[in-house]
């Protein structure tokens with residue numbers, strides 16, 4: 001069955017809240033922040049939909065957020081795309097939103113395309129910016145053609161407009177609003193899945209993950225030899241942070257994909273990032289540009305990283321790093 005919503009009667013921004021074992025995925029609050037910013041511009045209400053076991057616990061977490069209504073669908077099933085699709089589409093059919101925002105997570109990537117096909121409409125994956133144009137369309141911005149351009153994509157004629165956004169790309173908002181949120185309990189009890197869950201294995205939490213570190217020291221192709229990375233790893237350790245790199249060094253085999261920041265690597269938002277010999281390509285910046293304090297060291301005064309760096313330092317990393325280490329040790 002394909003359904004298509006009428007453009008002129010579709011209104012509202014719906015945020016899919018990802019929820020697993022009583023924990024809400026942080027990307028949900030980031031999407032809520034972005035939905036609010038967009039709703040200020042388009043003058044539309046913000047809605048939430050969540051599906052899972054014991055889903056009503058979300059009620060408390062939503063207090064203070066600018067949400068008109070929240071739709072909850074209780075199910076014992078862990079994420080199964082066909083069952084969850086039924087819940088989200090039931091909600092969409094009721095509220096007829098113009099836009100649906102979903103996290104660019106494994107779950108979101110399985111769910112969003114199914115919904116876009118169901119509604120015969122457009123989906124832009126891994127948006128790095130969102131806006132509303134003069135015709136009320138959602139402008140979905142993301143790197144395209146290998147990152148050589150930032151494409152602005154609009155779904156002109158069909159609704160809803162589906163977009164996924166990765167974690168740490170958008171900023172959450174503080175729950176300081178006094179909205180009287182309406183809670184609606186939906187029903188997907190009769191939804192049948194054609195999938196059979198054979199086993200569930202939980203991911204190991206990776207203590208070395210660069211995504212949770214408050215401080216990141218990042219190496220780029222400006223580093224001349226693999227052994228020189230040792231001084232940057234040492235600096236990261238002395239600062240109580242972690243070491244990361246651009247893809248250039250992963251491609252050389254000097255660092256691992258787990259350490260890579262960017263479009264095809266990790267999206268990060270530490271409190272402080274110091275980059276050494278990173279030029280600041282679109283693909284690299286797609287994974288870190290919301291970082292609130294960026295210190296960039298580069299010998300080229302025209303390096304693009306300086307456009308977003310809060311503390312640009314035009315210098316040779318081989319002069320700076322040993323001095324920093326010496327001072328920190330002292």
Ligand SMILES: Cc1cc2nc3c(=O)[nH]c(=O)nc-3n(C[C@H](O)[C@H](O)[C@H](O)COP(=O)(O)OP(=O)(O)OC[C@H]3O[C@@H](n4cnc5c(N)ncnc54)[C@H](O)[C@@H]3O)c2cc1C
Pocket residue numbers: 146147219220221222223245246247248249260261262263264265266276277278279280281283284287297298299300303315316317318
């Ligand atoms: C589909 C696709 C996906 C991609 N995904 C990613 C991704 O996720 N992450 C990523 O990083 N890249 C990604 N890339 C690759 C990207 O295009 C660049 O190749 C890469 O980001 C360059 O890394 P870099 O800045 O370290 O190197 P370069 O661009 O070569 O920059 C090196 C910089 O070091 C400076 N420098 C040189 N010597 C010194 C010195 N002694 N001291 C200080 N500065 C110095 C130079 O001035 C220069 O600015 C992707 C590419 C494609 C096509």
